[in-house]
Amino acid sequence: MELQEAQVKLAAAAEELGREICVFTNPAFFQASNEASASSNDETEDFYEFTPEDYYRIVSDRLGAQSQVLKTRKIREAEAAARRAKITKAVVRVLFPDNYILEAKFHPSEKIQDLVDLLMKVLAQPNLPFYLYTTPPKERIKDLSKDFYSAGFAPGAIVHFSYDLPQDSTVADTGPYLRDSIMSLNGLDIIHDEVQVRPEPDTVPVVISPIALESEPKPAVKKPAKPKWLKL
Secondary structure, eight states: OOHHHHHHHHHHHHHHHSSOEEEEEOHHHHHHHHHHHHHTTOOOGGGGSOOHHHHHHHHHHHHHHHHHHHSOHHHHHHHHHHHHHHOOOEEEEEEOTTSEEEEEEEOTTSBHHHHHHHHHHHBSOTTSOEEEEETTTTEEOOOTTSBTTTTTOSSEEEEEEEEOOOTTOOSOOOSOOBOHHHHTTBTHHHHHHHHHTOOOOOOOOOOOOHHHHSOOOOOOOOOOOOOTTOOO
16 A cells, blocks of 8 residues: 555544554464463473572562652652653553454543543444453453553553453354454554655765875975085
8 A cells, every 4th residue: 555545544544533543463462472371381390499589689679668668758759750750651552352453642641531432433333342451360441530650551551352241142252343444554554654764765975086085295395405605
């Protein structure tokens, strides 16, 4: 797809949804996640041995906790405010069961409810109840009034999507989960990025004349003048 066509589609989606989004698929991510969860059950006995590094880490954590207790409330609040001020955005990726990923950028002070409102606009079946959760372990996101910073979703987070259907429901919990017009944006941001980072054409080499490479001429050495009284 041409760059201009991709830009038009992304701009139209941003105008409709009120914010810029990216859509892509990454099956390797789910495969790696499954392999990681499977390998976590096959740890050797050495994994559970208490090492000197573990001891120093525990001592360091305790000393850090004690220093936090000694700090005044105003100092702790000032440090927390300084850390929060450094974070200017929250990039949230929503992973769907059919391997589609929706990415959107929020301000850290926006609410998780804003993410839910965005999903209502892009879902193929917005009338079906759904919920979001994080892993591992699986933890359902219940408090939608939290801002992204307080929820730990800034500067970035990955959440999972699932329909909230009863077990005896006749509705199949299968995809597609996103609208066709949203899925058509798959990979368009990658096309845009590739064009933006395209290197500039090679510059024409400058030919330097060999004369310019010669060393500067040395000043002429004046011969001492012969005195008039000296006769040869």
